[in-house]
Amino acid sequence: GAVVSQHPSRVICKSGTSVKIECRSLDFQATTMFWYRQFPKQSLMLMATSNEGSKATYEQGVEKDKFLINHASLTLSTLTVTSAHPEDSSFYICSAAGPGGNQPQHFGDGTRLSIL
Amino acid sequence: AQSVTQLDSHVSVSEGTPVLLRCNYSSSYSPSLFWYVQHPNKGLQLLLKYTSAATLVKGINGFEAEFKKSETSFHLTKPSAHMSDAAEYFCVVSDNTNAGKSTFGDGTTLTVKP
Numbered sequence: 001g002a003v004v005s006q007h008p009s010r011v012i013c014k015s016g017t018s019v020k021i022e023c024r025s026l027d028f029q030a031t032t033m034f035w036y037r038q039f040p041k042q043s044l045m046l047m048a049t050s051n052e053g054s055k056a057t058y059e060q061g062v063e064k065d066k067f068l069i070n071h072a073s074l075t076l077s078t079l080t081v082t083s084a085h086p087e088d089s090s091f092y093i094c095s096a097a098g099p100g101g102n103q104p105q106h107f108g109d110g111t112r113l114s115i116l
Numbered sequence: 117a118q119s120v121t122q123l124d125s126h127v128s129v130s131e132g133t134p135v136l137l138r139c140n141y142s143s144s145y146s147p148s149l150f151w152y153v154q155h156p157n158k159g160l161q162l163l164l165k166y167t168s169a170a171t172l173v174k175g176i177n178g179f180e181a182e183f184k185k186s187e188t189s190f191h192l193t194k195p196s197a198h199m200s201d202a203a204e205y206f207c208v209v210s211d212n213t214n215a216g217k218s219t220f221g222d223g224t225t226l227t228v229k230p
Contacts, residue, residue: 006159043206043220044160093159104150105208105218107159 002028004096006108014116015086021079021111023094030096033077034105035069038091050077084115118143120209122221130229135194137224139207142188149190150208150218151181160206166190177201202228 003026011019023033032051036044048064050056050071058064066088068080077096081088091112095105123138141147148167152160164175171183181192190207207221 004159043222046217049217091157095160104148104162104165105160106162107152109159110157112157 002096002098002106004030004094004106004108006094006111008111009109010112010114012114012116013084016083017115019081019084019113021081021092021094021113023077023079023096023108025075025096025106028096028098028106029074030077031074031099032097033071034095034097035067035077035079036093036095038093038110044093047079081113084113086115089113089115118147118209118211118219120207120219120221122205122207122224124224125222126225126227128227128229129197131199132196135192135197135201135226137192137205137207137226139190139192139221140188141190141207141209143209143211145211148210149181149183150210151175151179151190151192152206152208154204154206154223156203163192163205197226197228199228199230202226 005024007022035047037047038044046059047062048056048058048069050069052071052074056069071077091110093110095107097103097105120141150165151163153163154160163179164173166173166183174180179194181190183190205224208218210218
């Protein structure tokens with residue numbers, strides 16, 4: 001089946017640091033990638049949708065200057081949390097989908113971000 | 117517009133007994149529907165999907181779901197629960213007119229007792 005690799009799986013860093021998370025589709029071309037944030041015991045909250053070669057579309061309330069998304073190729077998207085603060089601590093999950101409106105999303109294993 | 121409601125936040129079954137996780141949806145268009153499973157500190161794994169073909173969909177690990185348009189439901193079932201099935205389950209609806217954008221249910225925590 002389709003495989004999505006997300007790296008790193010866990011990050012612990014100091015407040016004010018910028019953190020980059022990578023999401024790669026290993027065996028298919030991901031025309032669309034999604035970034036989610038998940039709080040404990042809650043469902044996934046969509047942060048942004050990115051299409052290869054174009055600017056990401058951010059959901060309401062998500063700061064685009066805070067959460068920088070780059071989708072430079074059909075197999076790689078990155079999320080950079082700039083100047084991270086303790087309130088940014090969360091579980092971040094990416095997913096990737098192929099072309100077409102009814103394609104399932106394939107998820108990475110998530111990144112646990114802890115800001116001290 | 118679309119939405120999805122998972123009717124039970126927690127379900128507890130004994131090992132070897134049937135599993136039923138309920139999901140109702142609403143969509144302005146013919147939707148695609150998915151069930152995903154999430155184990156602790158992991159991403160989501162696709163169990164099965166409905167995309168306007170057969171209404172009874174078989175997935176991995178013995179799970180299946182039936183799309184019932186008249187009831188706007190897509191309940192997930194398994195004849196016999198296994199300890200390894202204990203996890204969080206998400207029902208997801210995708211509006212095919214907005215390629216790939218999906219709405220997630222709040223999740224159902226499945227506990228399997230020995």
